[in-house]
Amino acid sequence: MIKINENYLKLQSGYLFPEISRRVRAFSAKNPNAKIIRLGIGDVTEPLPPAIIEAMHKAVEQMGSRADFKGYGPEQGYDFLSEAIIANDYKSRGVNLENSEVFVSDGAKCDTGNFQEIFGIDNVIAVTDPVYPVYVDTNVMAGRSGNTDKTGRFSGIIYMPCTPDNNFVPELPKGKADLIYLCFPNNPTGAVATKEQLKIWVDYARDNKSIILFDAAYEAFISDNIIPHSIYEVEGAKEVAVEFRSFSKTAGFTGLRCAFTVVPKELRAWTKDGKAVEVNPIWNRRHCTKFNGASFISQAAAAAVYTESGKKQVRKIIELYMSNAALIRSTLEKLGHEVYGGVNAPYVWLKTPNKKSSWEFFDLLLEKANVVCTPGSGFGSAGEGFVRLSAFGEPANVAEAMERFKKL
Numbered sequence: 001m002i003k004i005n006e007n008y009l010k011l012q013s014g015y016l017f018p019e020i021s022r023r024v025r026a027f028s029a030k031n032p033n034a035k036i037i038r039l040g041i042g043d044v045t046e047p048l049p050p051a052i053i054e055a056m057h058k059a060v061e062q063m064g065s066r067a068d069f070k071g072y073g074p075e076q077g078y079d080f081l082s083e084a085i086i087a088n089d090y091k092s093r094g095v096n097l098e099n100s101e102v103f104v105s106d107g108a109k110c111d112t113g114n115f116q117e118i119f120g121i122d123n124v125i126a127v128t129d130p131v132y133p134v135y136v137d138t139n140v141m142a143g144r145s146g147n148t149d150k151t152g153r154f155s156g157i158i159y160m161p162c163t164p165d166n167n168f169v170p171e172l173p174k175g176k177a178d179l180i181y182l183c184f185p186n187n188p189t190g191a192v193a194t195k196e197q198l199k200i201w202v203d204y205a206r207d208n209k210s211i212i213l214f215d216a217a218y219e220a221f222i223s224d225n226i227i228p229h230s231i232y233e234v235e236g237a238k239e240v241a242v243e244f245r246s247f248s249k250t251a252g253f254t255g256l257r258c259a260f261t262v263v264p265k266e267l268r269a270w271t272k273d274g275k276a277v278e279v280n281p282i283w284n285r286r287h288c289t290k291f292n293g294a295s296f297i298s299q300a301a302a303a304a305v306y307t308e309s310g311k312k313q314v315r316k317i318i319e320l321y322m323s324n325a326a327l328i329r330s331t332l333e334k335l336g337h338e339v340y341g342g343v344n345a346p347y348v349w350l351k352t353p354n355k356k357s358s359w360e361f362f363d364l365l366l367e368k369a370n371v372v373c374t375p376g377s378g379f380g381s382a383g384e385g386f387v388r389l390s391a392f393g394e395p396a397n398v399a400e401a402m403e404r405f406k407k408l
């Protein structure tokens with residue numbers, strides 16, 4: 001008799017984003033003339049800029065030429081891309097890395113979900129609440145939790161509330177956490193952490209022999225000069241942190257797929273009898289066994305992000321999304337709403353009016369304004385009473401959505 005992995009049965013409801021799509025489809029079916037504006041899922045709307053398209057055309061031509069054709073590439077990614085990543089994203093910020101510390105992949109979702117696999121099942125994980133659901137669900141699937149309580153929290157997992165009281169930056173956990181997930185700029189709250197705040201976490205991890213999984217998928221949206229773009233800007237972080245980055249939001253690659261994970265050589269985990277083990281070769285072993293590399297065309301496109309013209313064109317698109325964020329923020333503030341984020345991140349975190357629950361406000365906004373948001377409770381119980389608005393819409397649609405908010 002084939003046995004199911006019963007950990008999957010602990011995952012109560014459907015994954016958040018398909019559930020939103022399901023509700024929107026049901027609403028559309030009943031209201032076929034409604035012009036729905038989607039500020040829910042964080043998916044880009046601007047087409048890829050010319051420098052990236054040009055690089056892809058060139059890569060396609062190469063694939064059609066006997067001399068330049070590429071079959072399987074290195075599982076860790078081509079050197080031309082790792083070198084561009086290191087020079088532009090890290091060296092420019094005083095962080096030195098080797099190519100072998102950068103693992104190119106097809107998405108930060110897979111990487112943040114998969115990384116837990118190389119650690120023992122008996123590790124205690126700590127997540128912020130609210131949190132990108134992938135971190136929690138993948139640990140539940142692996143068996144690092146018990147069942148959920150009434151609030152939807154899994155036993156065995158440390159939840160660190162992020163609320164207006166702590167500016168959405170978590171305090172250190174009371175219990176000992178082995179694997180800590182942090183995401184800054186944050187999805188969903190749009191909060192950022194200063195170097196000093198990250199230093200507290202790096203020191204905690206060093207003192208407790210823990211590892212921080214740092215999701216920096218939104219670093220390109222930071223506008224404030226004092227905010228670090230990488231956790232490695234904090235002294236000692238290479239000993240205790242893995243960093244995830246993605247071209248998805250930075251350069252509009254959600255449909256193209258390319259991302260990378262940095263695993264420094266200094267990073268250590270431990271055997272049960274206290275022997276230090278380098279994490280980089282273990283992740284390399286896992287990556288090479290289960291992944292055959294991101295496509296050459298995606299990697300050529302990603303490398304174009306770092307060319308002079310690529311940088312300018314991508315920056316223009318980021319500025320367009322951030323002006324959407326500014327419009328959302330200012331409109332909602334003027335309407336008297338309590339809003340957070342949207343300054344160094346493409347998400348605005350809105351306190352629902354009149355004590356409505358997140359899903360109640362989601363339904364109200366969909367029905368009365370035909371605008372889709374993401375219910376904060378879908379990111380955890382501390383997200384209850386909030387909704388997330390994405391700034392990745394087309395500017396005219398975002399402006400229209402704000403007009404509808406005014407009439408709500």
Ligand code: PL4
Binds near residue numbers: 254
């Ligand atoms: C919907 C903090 C979005 N179906 O595109 P990737 O895989 O390189 O990056 C995914 C990712 C990684 N880390 C963080 C993210 O917020 C995301 C993307 N999140 C959102 O609306 O929260 C897209 C969600 C997608 C999903 O399930 O990830």
